[in-house]
Amino acid sequence: MRDSLATMQLDDAEIMQRLQAGQLELFEVLVQRYRLPLLRAAWSKLGDPNWADDVVQETFLAVFTARHTYRSEFSFRTWLWTILLNLCSRQWKRQETRPREFLFSKLHRDSGTGASIPEPIHRQTGLAAVLGTERRQQLVEALSRLPEPQADALRLRFFGELKFSEIAQAMESSVSAAKVRVKHGLEALARIFEEKGWHAEDLYDEGGAGGCGEQGEFP
């Protein structure tokens, strides 16, 4: 128990170093740490929870497979979020050529030796009850109306909790450009909420927030 707690408190760079040294079980710590924020961001970007889960799974698999390329000079989470943004963009193109069901079933088939890829997390945990609320869909819709760089900067800042320097690195921009994108994005969102008559206090009432299983699975 104590070892588990100590493991959970390791920072990302330390975990990656140990991962590169062969302690593969520590990867689970990174998955637990980042899966929810990645899912929130991917869901808001792709608009579909299943696609979001595919991309998040693929992101973690890519990080695990390419773990030898990580260097302590850059932030792990900057790397992780950069990969997620790239794979989300790729998912858009993929959606045009393949049905969504093919992709998920392919993951199950290709896992090979009986290792099971889990059900999407939003089904496992009832997260859909929160992430799939109508009100949250309004946030997703509002983000979709922004220019993509502004929306991505907001996702990295508020879902990923990245610093502005990390956002700049992930998006290949300057720090000041990252700040401008966030500021303009927030202003634009505020205007959209005003237009639509959506108010923050209405978006998440105390009864609805965190209601696991309250609404059942996301349709």
Place this chain on the structure above:
Amino acid sequence: MNCDQAFDQLTNPRLTQRDALERHLQNCPRCRQMQETLEPALACFNEDGQAAAESFAGMSPNIEGVSGLRSTAWSQARVSPEAVAAAESAAARLAASPASFRVRARQYFAGAVRYAAVFVLGSLMAWSIGSVNHSSAEHGMTTLPTVGTVPCIRKEVASANSRAASSDARSVVLSCNVCHLPAP
């Protein structure tokens, strides 16, 4: 706190300097106006984050219950080459970025400072030794004790007949050279 820091705090999902931010907003009408303008969107993100976090907190603490995969499964699961390429190219780009250079530069600088400090300290010590020897030379004394330049004080004291024996430390040291240093 300046306005740039205030913006950083306003948009920080984990507000870490609440008191300082409030003081700044009380004194800065421009930032106060900005906060009012951005408040609807900020509140939306903050509450969305709280709702998701509360839901996530209710999940099983079992790590496998979150990811559903053991480490062996991660090793065995297939991933597309394109995804791996995306990860590798991102790592290469980040490693080559100016920010990474700054991190490496800081590391090298820290090492260089250590070596420089050792060098300076050594130089100072050498200089101080040199200056002592130089001042000795200015007073007509040799830098190093020379054999035979001063008679052995020990013998003279022992003979009790010497009136030339000097009591200063330098004379004692020089006199010892009679026996203890080889002839040039």
